[in-house]
Amino acid sequence: MKPDVVVVGAGLAGLSAAVRLAEAGASVRVLAKGVGSTHLGAGTIDVLGYDAHGGRVDRPLEALGGLPAEHPYGLVGRAGVSAAIEWFKGRVADGPRAPYAYVGDAEQNVLLPTAVGAVAPAGVVPETMAGGDLRGGGRVCVVGFRGLKDFFPALVADNLSRGPDGVTARGVELDLRPEGRADPNALAYARAFDDEGFRADVVAQLVARVAPDELVAFPAVLGLVSPHEVWAEMEHRFGRAVFEIPTLPPSVPGIRVYTTLAQLLTRAGGRVVLNNVITGAERSGDRVRTLRVRVGLREVTYAPEWVVLATGGFSAGGLELDSNWVTHEVALGLPVAGAPAPGSERFGADYFGGQPMDRVGVRTDHEQRPVGEDGGRVVENILVAGATLAGAAPWREKSGDGIALATGLRAAELITGDAAGHVGDVATAGA
Amino acid sequence: MGITDKLSHSQHDHDPPDVLGDLMRGTLDHCVKCTICETFCPVANVTPLFPGPKTVGPQAERFRVRGEESQDHSLDYCSGCGVCTQVCPQGVHIAEINTQARAKLKERDGFSLRDRIIARPPLLGRAGTPAAPLVNKTLASRPLRLLGEKLIGVHHAAAVPTFAGRTFQGWAKKHQSPPAARRVAYFHGCGANWYEPVVGEKTVGLLEAIGCQVDVPRGQSCCGLPLQSNGQFDAARRYVRTMAKRLAPAARAGVDILGTSTSCTLMLKREAREILDLMEDPDLKVVSEHMYDICEYLVMLHDRGELALELQPLPMTVTYHAPCQQQGHGVGKPALELMALIPELTVIENDAVCCGVAGTYGIKVEKYEIAANVGRGLFDQIEGARPDLAVCDSETCRWHIEGSTGVRTVHPLEILHRAAGLSSDAELRAPA
Numbered sequence: 001m002k003p004d005v006v007v008v009g010a011g012l013a014g015l016s017a018a019v020r021l022a023e024a025g026a027s028v029r030v031l032a033k034g035v036g037s038t039h040l041g042a043g044t045i046d047v048l049g050y051d052a053h054g055g056r057v058d059r060p061l062e063a064l065g066g067l068p069a070e071h072p073y074g075l076v077g078r079a080g081v082s083a084a085i086e087w088f089k090g091r092v093a094d095g096p097r098a099p100y101a102y103v104g105d106a107e108q109n110v111l112l113p114t115a116v117g118a119v120a121p122a123g124v125v126p127e128t129m130a131g132g133d134l135r136g137g138g139r140v141c142v143v144g145f146r147g148l149k150d151f152f153p154a155l156v157a158d159n160l161s162r163g164p165d166g167v168t169a170r171g172v173e174l175d176l177r178p179e180g181r182a183d184p185n186a187l188a189y190a191r192a193f194d195d196e197g198f199r200a201d202v203v204a205q206l207v208a209r210v211a212p213d214e215l216v217a218f219p220a221v222l223g224l225v226s227p228h229e230v231w232a233e234m235e236h237r238f239g240r241a242v243f244e245i246p247t248l249p250p251s252v253p254g255i256r257v258y259t260t261l262a263q264l265l266t267r268a269g270g271r272v273v274l275n276n277v278i279t280g281a282e283r284s285g286d287r288v289r290t291l292r293v294r295v296g297l298r299e300v301t302y303a304p305e306w307v308v309l310a311t312g313g314f315s316a317g318g319l320e321l322d323s324n325w326v327t328h329e330v331a332l333g334l335p336v337a338g339a340p341a342p343g344s345e346r347f348g349a350d351y352f353g354g355q356p357m358d359r360v361g362v363r364t365d366h367e368q369r370p371v372g373e374d375g376g377r378v379v380e381n382i383l384v385a386g387a388t389l390a391g392a393a394p395w396r397e398k399s400g401d402g403i404a405l406a407t408g409l410r411a412a413e414l415i416t417g418d419a420a421g422h423v424g425d426v427a428t429a430g431a
Numbered sequence: 432m433g434i435t436d437k438l439s440h441s442q443h444d445h446d447p448p449d450v451l452g453d454l455m456r457g458t459l460d461h462c463v464k465c466t467i468c469e470t471f472c473p474v475a476n477v478t479p480l481f482p483g484p485k486t487v488g489p490q491a492e493r494f495r496v497r498g499e500e501s502q503d504h505s506l507d508y509c510s511g512c513g514v515c516t517q518v519c520p521q522g523v524h525i526a527e528i529n530t531q532a533r534a535k536l537k538e539r540d541g542f543s544l545r546d547r548i549i550a551r552p553p554l555l556g557r558a559g560t561p562a563a564p565l566v567n568k569t570l571a572s573r574p575l576r577l578l579g580e581k582l583i584g585v586h587h588a589a590a591v592p593t594f595a596g597r598t599f600q601g602w603a604k605k606h607q608s609p610p611a612a613r614r615v616a617y618f619h620g621c622g623a624n625w626y627e628p629v630v631g632e633k634t635v636g637l638l639e640a641i642g643c644q645v646d647v648p649r650g651q652s653c654c655g656l657p658l659q660s661n662g663q664f665d666a667a668r669r670y671v672r673t674m675a676k677r678l679a680p681a682a683r684a685g686v687d688i689l690g691t692s693t694s695c696t697l698m699l700k701r702e703a704r705e706i707l708d709l710m711e712d713p714d715l716k717v718v719s720e721h722m723y724d725i726c727e728y729l730v731m732l733h734d735r736g737e738l739a740l741e742l743q744p745l746p747m748t749v750t751y752h753a754p755c756q757q758q759g760h761g762v763g764k765p766a767l768e769l770m771a772l773i774p775e776l777t778v779i780e781n782d783a784v785c786c787g788v789a790g791t792y793g794i795k796v797e798k799y800e801i802a803a804n805v806g807r808g809l810f811d812q813i814e815g816a817r818p819d820l821a822v823c824d825s826e827t828c829r830w831h832i833e834g835s836t837g838v839r840t841v842h843p844l845e846i847l848h849r850a851a852g853l854s855s856d857a858e859l860r861a862p863a
Contacts, residue, residue: 029763034520039467180804182482182505187470250470266780274517275761295761296701297719316520 011036013386020412022268043253049398117159131243137166361390462489468515537662556625563596586799590834620692622826694756788831
């Protein structure tokens with residue numbers, strides 16, 4: 001009832017921390033303004049896709065050593081990253097979508113098509129996407145649906161054909177719409193794929209249009225409830241590798257991640273409570289005693305032993321830059337590090353080329369407690385995880401999932417006392 | 432400012448952007464079109480008639496100059512379950528904005544006789560109660576229900592409640608709550624008054640058993656929620672202000688007000704102030720500040736170590752569905768926490784955001800099938816669990832669930848009442 005731990009934020013970092021804590025026997029409540037960004041991402045767990053110079057990373061664990069000294073991966077080290085990936089794979093395999101599983105590891109990236117047919121490195125991926133690793137080249141039939149306006153098979157195929165060596169692709173569009181929706185999106189198609197009749201229609205329309213030597217790519221809509229079964233059936237029917245390509249939001253593989261973690265949390269006795277916005281905290285001594293939370297028109301208080309702050313970065317509203325050019329950590333007003341000095345440039349001219357605000361966030365000590373400018377710990381019982389942390393540029397590095405997962409889990413383990421000792425920075429950790 | 436100051440700042444000194452405050456309509460500017468609301472919308476997922484909360488909400492609202500009605504009639508197919516607002520990561524008040532836009536639409540098109548009637552439970556209650564046996568028979572007669580469907584548009588198969596033939600108010604007038612250290616007021620709502628007085632009586636009984644003196648403020652009528660949902664805002668304001676006036680003396684005396692109808696407690700706690708633009712209404716404001724859903728309140732007492740309740744083993748299996756409006760309170764699922772205190776009770780938590788009926792939505796002839804389809808997943812879960820009882824906090828949901836599954840469905844308070852040894856198994860399992 002009265003939770004020992006309040007986790008703030010229902011994204012990958014917050015949910016992972018909450019599941020880990022609840023499964024260790026802690027009473028946990030996740031308070032969040034709304035559902036996190038899992039619904040928007042591709043559903044892959046990417047550890048590191050690009051290095052500091054923008055070069056594509058093939059072996060992410062090895063490449064961690066090249067990251068800046070204050071990168072959040074330094075909190076967890078290579079061993080922490082690997083352990084987090086294995087934990088995630090294990091929980092998915094044991095979760096409500098089983099036998100749906102993730103494949104791969106943090107040692108080696110794969111190269112998967114994106115929603116527009118570019119290729120990008122990915123870390124640990126749903127089994128339903130693994131067949132899309134195009135490093136070896138190949139011929140691909142990209143299947144789309146006339147009713148699914150968020151996925152254009154011709155565009156994807158065209159871009160793929162210009163992309164990796166030895167890949168030729170062509171698009172095929174099926175005229176099949178799920179019933180019962182005005183404007184079917186990826187989720188509507190995924191629900192349709194859970195239905196045997198719809199799958200039979202897909203196979204019937206498609207089977208004659210696929211060449212014998214082509215792999216078959218679908219938008220990532222191969223089932224919401226039973227993705228493993230749907231995907232396996234498709235592979236069986238077509239007798240070859242079938243794989244999903246991520247779509248624009250809503251992301252069905254991302255929804256699978258959210259429902260998996262949320263249901264694991266419920267199973268372990270924890271709970272996500274939405275529309276709860278942290279407005280402040282009262283502290284006594286070096287600990288926060290109560291959290292003030294706005295629920296509707298009312299303010300309530302929580303008095304947890306521990307708080308895991310996983311509210312995200314600027315895009316999620318965990319951090320903000322106000323009109324006076326001052327950066328804030330929104331929920332608790334923790335010190336924010338890495339912001340450009342007053343008077344200096346805030347924004348660079350090249351959007352994708354690195355921005356002065358890139359690595360802004362809450363800096364912590366090695367036990368994930370927030371620190372002030374002098375490096376001293378400012379509070380004992382708040383641990384920070386995920387995109388709120390300073391030091392990373394996740395959208396350029398393609399490192400957000402790995403950071404969220406690994407720092408979320410480590411925050412949980414620091415609370416339960418299961419954490420390994422300080423791992424040192426990534427340059428030396430595991431080396 | 433040092434960190435110590437920052438962490439103990441006053442609320443105003445560092446307040447996050449106002450996303451849940453009085454700038455409700457302005458929240459639509461926070462919409463980033465992420466579609467998360469549309470993935471949760473139970474209605475858009477089963478019917479092409481409703482394109483989804485983002486589409487009819489933040490997207491269409493930009494084309495609705497304030498004060499003008501919507502050009503898009505699909506808005507009428509929003510059930511008002513509120514799930515879109517709950518899941519929105521940006522704090523957009525999607526459901527509330529849509530409820531206001533729907534009211535404009537209805538105002539222009541006129542209110543049907545059906546919507547005028549079903550939105551006024553007290554009218555129905557006063558008409559039906561004296562002749563309850565006859566009215567109940569009529570409501571159970573298929574030919575007459577088919578006629579009613581033709582005449583006013585209430586679907587013949589929709590679950591409608593049974594008139595108790597007596598009122599909770601009548602019982603409360605004769606009931607004297609013994610003096611006790613803690614005073615609370617009971618907001619009974621229409622459901623307990625006309626249809627399920629037993630729920631009200633058990634609530635009073637249980638509260639007294641845990642050391643509360645229960646005041647039942649006289650003259651309670653309807654909170655106005657059905658009127659609000661049906662777009663009749665002027666009438667809704669009259670009802671809710673009258674209700675607030677009746678409850679305000681208790682609130683002003685510092686007495687907490689507890690309700691068993693979770694959608695009606697939400698109406699008085701938050702929705703009327705936000706949606707009906709009554710944010711600063713003095714009576715409503717003080718009532719809102721003291722309003723609690725019964726399970727929320729009991730859990731609060733338990734957390735403070737003040738819930739003196741001895742619970743006996745209750746060896747049965749129940750399912751629990753947290754209704755959409757209960758989730759709108761933002762307090763988790765207190766009914767589950769209370770039922771977890773009962774030895775030998777097995778509770779299976781349902782995984783569904785809405786049962787479909789959403790108050791009066793699912794009884795309308797043009798929406799009945801949508802409501803049935805929304806609820807299908809929930810009904811399958813309940814039937815599959817073969818429970819002794821189903822449990823749900825909202826009366827219209829209970830009637831809809833019971834009508835759709837055939838499983839007797841009760842308020843969580845009734846389970847607690849039984850486990851506290853205040854009623855028998857037979858009383859729990861038999862329809863009131």
